[in-house]
Amino acid sequence: MATLLKLQMNECLYLKDPQDTELGRKIVQQSIQMIDELGLEAFTFKKLSLVIDSTEASIYRYFENKHKLLVYLITWYWTWLEYKIEFETNNVADPYLRLSKALRLVTEKKTYDNSFPDVDETALQRIVINEFDKTYLTKQVDHDNSFGLFRGVKSLCGRIADIVKEINPDYPYAHSLISTCLQAAHQQVFFSxxxxxxxxxxxxxxxxxxxxxxxxxxxxxxAIQE
Amino acid sequence: MATLLKLQMNECLYLKDPQDTELGRKIVQQSIQMIDELGLEAFTFKKLSLVIDSTEASIYRYFENKHKLLVYLITWYWTWLEYKIEFETNNVADPYLRLSKALRLVTEKKTYDNSFPDVDETALQRIVINEFDKTYLTKQVDHDNSFGLFRGVKSLCGRIADIVKEINPDYPYAHSLISTCLQAAHQQVFFSxxxxxxxxxxxxxxxxxxxxxxxxxxxxxxAIQE
DNA sequence: TTTTAACAATAGTAATACTATCATTATCTA
DNA sequence: TAGATAATGATAGTATTACTATTGTTAAAA
Known part of the structure; x- marks a missing residue:
């Protein structure tokens, strides 16, 4: 049995921490299933409330709206990924090997992680593939960003870019390159x-x-070879 | 004065060709302005109808819904871009030069093209940057795709990938590489x-x-060097 | 024991994304 | 020139969504 873990999430992502209560965990669990199945547009708090035998109003006590819930779930994913990379590259001296490991973790198909029993990582990866871009392609990006809602991807991107810069400090596009790859990692799956x-x-x-x-x-x- | 041109659009994109009538052209023109300003989610046919002094019902006679209108506009952009690439690389023998020209056209900031007086290409490029992903990240992609709604990007991607394959026939990821670049071309602008x-x-x-x-x-x- | 927090139950609102019907006008044709 | 046809306008109506608000119940904490 793996150690049970809890990822620390930015408090602006929710109104009330869903990891603290039974209902909160049910919201997270079931919304992952439903967004995966229905897609974000057809998913509503009303439908979710029926499935988890609760009410719309109750869900609104945890998440301001559907958009915030989506950002929450996807941020969880990026945070989880970064944690896995940190874990797997710990004590690995060779930056090339660390880069390879990181890219493998980014691109690989995800399987269930016992450390987080509430989250179906396989479904969540599909949500990231299908819905991630919608989290930031809005008129309120700047507002959302000012509250740190995108720290998840930004931090992950920065961490991998650091490895790139360790390998070649003169490569001027480390962040652009890695953000492009993070995108390609799911876009190519969608395209295929x-x-x-x-x-x-x-x-x-x-x-x-x-x-x-x-x-x-x-x-x-x-790209980064000299 | 440049030659006036008309791009041939897939008939599944509209119910009634907006390029044929005064009202149709107004719909296209004004929707570009409004989607650019309001963003796709806040843009509605109702608001558009008020601005162009017409009615919701009339707009629905041209486009099935907002989504189809968006796909129409963005397809127009890709088709226009491909036409420009075709034009500029015509009679250029060196594939490296053709590739460079194509990538320059893909990435450059667009300016007004006299050949198409109804379309504000600058605003349209911003729409592509902000909304393109939403055209295909839906539950009905496969349905839409079966009607050829994505021929615009697909054709453009194929054309540039062909140049790649001409340079290095052994590179196995020509399409992946070019679709990744088409994406990066606007995503990086958004990120910046x-x-x-x-x-x-x-x-x-x-x-x-x-x-x-x-x-x-x-x-x-x-990527493609041997 | 009282208070408070969490949730359920219910109702209501404004906006959206349409659909339908009918009237008007302009144009094209017999 | 009448008469049909197409394009648009005017208006109304519907189901759904994305909320907000209020009140009541229950169960646990002070």
Whole structure:
């Protein structure tokens, strides 16, 4: 049995910490399932309340609105990913190896993590693939950003960019490169399933993920080589 | 005075060709302004109808819904871009030069094109930056795709990927690479303005565009070199 | 024991994304 | 020139969404 863990989340993401109560955990758990199944647009607090046998008003006590809930879930994902990278690259001296490990963790297909029993990481990864861009492509980005709502991705991007700069301090586009890769990591999966002519990765089974790793790993290494 | 042109659009994108009538052209023109200003979510057919002194019902005779209108506008952009690339790379023998020209056109800041008096390309580029991902990140992608709604990007991506393959036929990720770059071409602009820690490009004036060209150009050349 | 917090139950509102119907006007045609 | 047809306007109506507000119940904390 893995150690049970709790990720520290930015308090602006919720009105009341959903990790503290039974209802809160049910909201998180079920909203992951429902957003995954219905997609963000068809998902509503009303529908969620029916499924978890509660009320709309109760859910509103935890999350200001659907958008904030989505940002919460996706931030959880990035924070979790960064934690995993930290864990796996700990004590690894060679920056090339650390970079490879990080990129593998970013691109690989996620499986259930016992340390967080409330979260279905597989479904959450699909949500990130399908909905992440919607968290920031809004008119209130700047407002949201000023409250630190995007610290999750930003921190992860910064951490991997640091490895890049360790390898080649003169490469001027470390952040651009890594943010591009974080995006490609899920966009190419989406394309392989829905718009295959935009990718060379095969949609069949889970091959996409390994192909994507190879594509991105190569892209990064070549880009930063002197 | 430039030659007046009309881009051929997929008929599934509209119910009635907006390029054929005065009202249709007003819908296109004004919707570009309004989506740019309000963002897609706050933009409604109701508001548009008030501005162009018409009615909701009349707009619905041209476009099935807001989503289709957005896809129409963005497809117009990709089709226009591809036309410009075709035009500029015509008779250029060297594939490296053609690739550079294509990437420059993809990344550069757009200015008004006299050949299409109804379209404000500058505003449209901002719409692509802010809203493009929303055209396909939906539960109906596959349905939409089956009607050819995404031919615009797909065709553009294919064309540039062809140049890549001409340079290095053994590079296995031509489409993945180019779709990644098409995405980066607008995502990095967005980041530089709203989430600057995700990019190295400066948000100041229009420097972003040239920096972005250099970043992407270098990325592609290094990726495909043998 | 009292108070408070958490939640349920219910109602209500403004806005959105449509659909439907009918009238008007301009144009094209027999 | 009448008469049909197409394009638009005017108006109304509906289901759903994204909330807000109020009141009541329960269970645990002070």
């Amino acid at each position: 399933e829905h718009l295959p002519s935009l990718t060379d990765h095969s949609g069949a089974n889970d091959k996409v993920y390994t192909q994507n790793y190879e594509f991105i790993h190569q892209l990064v290494l070549k | 303005e709203h989430l600057p820690s995700l990019t190295d490009h400066s948000g100041a004036n229009d420097k972003v565009y040239t920096q972005n060209y250099e970043f992407i150009h270098q990325l592609v050349l290094k």
